Amino acid sequence: MSPALFALFAAAFAIGTSEFVIAGILPAVSGDLAISIPTAALLVSLYALGVAVGGPVLATFTGRYPKKLLLLIYVGIFVVGYAFCAVAPGFTALLVARIFIALIHGAYFGTAMVVATTIVEEKRRGFAVGLILAGLTVANIIGVPIGTAIGTAFGWRMTFAAVSGLGVVAFALIALLVPATGAGDTPHGNLAAELRVLTREPVWSSIAIIIVQTVGQFALFTYISPLLTTVSGIDIGVVPWLLLLFGLGSTVGVLVGGRLADWRLMASLTGILAAQVVIYLLMVPFAGMPWAMAVMVLVWGALGFAFGAPAQTRILINTRDAPLLASSLIPSSFNVAMAFGAWFGGTLIDHGSSYAILPWIGVVSAALATLISAVSWARERRAG
DSSP: OOHHHHHHHHHHHHHHHHHHTHHHHHHHHHHHTTOOHHHHTHHHHHHHHHHHHHHHHHHHHHTTSOHHHHHHHHHHHHHHHHHHHHHOSSHHHHHHHHHHHHHHHHHHHHHHHHHHHHSSOGGGHHHHHHHHHHHHHHIIIIIHHHHHHHHHHHOHHHHHHHHHHHHHHHHHHHHHHSOSSSSSOOSOOOHHHHHHGGGSHHHHHHHHHHHHHHHHHHHHHTTHHHIIIIISOOOTTTHHHHHHHHHHHHHHHHHHHHHHHHHOHHHHHHHHHHHHHHHHHHHHHHTTOHHHHHHHHHHHHHHHHHTHHHHHHHHHHTTTTSOHHHHHHHHHHHHHHHHHHHHHHHHHHHTTOOGGGHHHHHHHHHHHHHHHHHHHHHHHHHHO
């Protein structure tokens, strides 16, 4: 791993921890600020909206600037923002700060992906993308439990202070290790060029794959805990361990997916998506078998995240002349699809469906994503 990639990974880990740790400290925030849990949950939902909007908007206006400078600005805002969160006088101030930080979340990942794929050899671009994504999965495994423990022991404000401290470390690493020139800077940086690359078939089809696959994944993942307890009959105390398995699987998945992208990108992408169809289909008859579901959660975590590196690498390869807007649309696409998937799954449950129906949404979504990938791959081969 190059030192520059490690710096980008460190910032991804910090941002990922900050995004997900809120779930662990939400009750504490609610109690301390005298607000309801649903109101406190706006710190999650509006953050996701900010991520979806912020990346593309900032990419529209920042394409001409050096990418290392942008990375430092984004991480600097992250540091200051969470330092403020740690001392926020009330819920409104805390919410506004979180939304403001969310605006740079998507912009950071879009810019970091561009930088990562330009500071490595061409044959290692998939690995570079996978490593940045691993920052998010490792945050779930390590950062979130530690951040939650800090909040439990010392209060939620100390969690935000610790997150800000992670940002300080990431800022220093980027300043020291990411090269000042050649780090993804392009000759264009104008809006027309950024918009034009979005019309390329490999770009829009890959974004479509991301959206369609993620809807199915999060229609199930959002409600995985009640599915495991009510359908699989697994004790609630075991569920966190299964989620840890999911996190471990997802980390392995993104790294292996990156390697596969460097090997045979479209074959790997299509194969991973097809394997997801299989795992969702297996969940249907085996959902009532605890040990079978435990194994499938691990495999599902790996497959569910393995597709990300090939899909994103494909976008970056096909937008090298004007990559910033397209790369910023990647986290936006994920967040919009996650929100829709959670809403769709919840709507089915609210209307009387069993949790056991949720894997079928995964089947349909993964099958459609596989079809899009296979058709696009066939077009590429015909085009030579």
